[in-house]
Amino acid sequence: MSAEILSKAKLKELKSLSSKKERDSRGLFLAEGHKCVVDMLEHFRLFNLICTPAWIEAHPSEAEKYYDRILTTDKRGMEIISSLNSLPDVIAVFCKPEGLTQIPKVDDKKLYLLLDEIQDPGNLGTIIRTCDWFGIYQIFASTTTVDAFNAKVVQASMGSLSRVSVEYLDLEALIDKNPEIKVIGTLLDGVSLKEVKNIDAGFLLMGNEGKGISEALKRRINVPVTIMPSNPFQHPDSLNVAIATAIALYHLRQV
Numbered sequence: 120m121s122a123e124i125l126s127k128a129k130l131k132e133l134k135s136l137s138s139k140k141e142r143d144s145r146g147l148f149l150a151e152g153h154k155c156v157v158d159m160l161e162h163f164r165l166f167n168l169i170c171t172p173a174w175i176e177a178h179p180s181e182a183e184k185y186y187d188r189i190l191t192t193d194k195r196g197m198e199i200i201s202s203l204n205s206l207p208d209v210i211a212v213f214c215k216p217e218g219l220t221q222i223p224k225v226d227d228k229k230l231y232l233l234l235d236e237i238q239d240p241g242n243l244g245t246i247i248r249t250c251d252w253f254g255i256y257q258i259f260a261s262t263t264t265v266d267a268f269n270a271k272v273v274q275a276s277m278g279s280l281s282r283v284s285v286e287y288l289d290l291e292a293l294i295d296k297n298p299e300i301k302v303i304g305t306l307l308d309g310v311s312l313k314e315v316k317n318i319d320a321g322f323l324l325m326g327n328e329g330k331g332i333s334e335a336l337k338r339r340i341n342v343p344v345t346i347m348p349s350n351p352f353q354h355p356d357s358l359n360v361a362i363a364t365a366i367a368l369y370h371l372r373q374v
Contacts, residue, residue, distance in 0.1 A: 158278025244275020
């Protein structure tokens, strides 16, 4: 199979997708590595498939199926495009889904995750993957939260971004439009999470890695909870937000 070769101009365009501004303006994002790409192919519209000749040889059925959108390159081309330390042999260029155009009314029988200014791409990717595990398929994030289509987020989510939707909006407006929904907020001075019973629906609100939850959102919490340390006299100042999210979801999914 002889596929079209990736041009220098196209290479430059793909490199620019490391910028959120470019991803937004062009409506495209990258997914790297065979497993991540395959997991997402059925869920996002494919724009291009960038790969090495070795990938085509190793995966002839996928190569044949998407032949008209394949562009081949060498190791140097992959180095320029990729954000990974270990170079992939395939990178997909997907079209970004359209976001919400207005603040939604939500189902009061479901549990949703709210993220206030999460900054680390690895944390967000891990949170998306964790939500997928616990059956939380809708995340609402503040507009200051890291972009879910950042290449490092996509990679850390391990394909879960194809099943978990992340919408960016004004969290205060979302809560105010859904006053019947309980807001469970993770704070350092809340009640022990172990004491929280019979909550299987609502908004679970997680805050920024360094600053926690903003004051405006704190005022909207009606179920403040704390994940208590095993040793009350010797422990870190706080838990990593991705780990805290996993613990909170595990508990809420068990009650």
